[in-house]
Amino acid sequence: METKELEKEFLEVIEAQKRTIYKVCYIYANNQDDLNDLFQETVLNLWKSFPRYRGDSKLVTWVYRIAMNTCITFLRRSGTRPQTIPLTADMAQIAADEGTAAQLQELYKLINQLGKLERALILLWLEERSYQEMADILGISKANVAVKLNRVKEKLKKMSNS
Secondary structure (H helix, E strand, O other): OHHHHHHHHHHHHHHHHHHHHHHHHHHHHOOOHHHHHHHHHHHHHHHHHHHHHHOOOOOOHHHHHHHHHHHHHHHHHHHOOOOOOOOOOHHHOOOHHHHHHHHHHHHHHHHOOOOOHHHHHHHHHHHEEEEEEEHHHOOOHHHHHHHHHHHHHHHHHHHHOO
């Protein structure tokens, strides 16, 4: 494939998947600067991997996996745990109204208190991914997804009632 064709196809993928990339980065960011850095780093890693994408998995599965791995690597390098960041204009566009935006912000505060795998699981569940897709993205069994997801949901319920 020619470079121009490859670039065009890649830009189409990024445009179609930018909300997915943004949501993953948002979960792992400490602040707006980290969010921007994570987004940029994820796009760069996607670009580096794009010529090798063979379509063995769904495109969104591939994007999720690279985005999550990029974010987790960033956390390991920085040695910090993400804190919630203010709801940005971009994130506000995802929410339908003010009430939804406030609920979404509270949910992200709770999610940011979870471990890496727990955050990834709940994010994928909120995206309405199938258990099989979650298993493929995270590299765990479908049965393990079900067990861990139920535990995460219970943990979030307890956290929200405290």
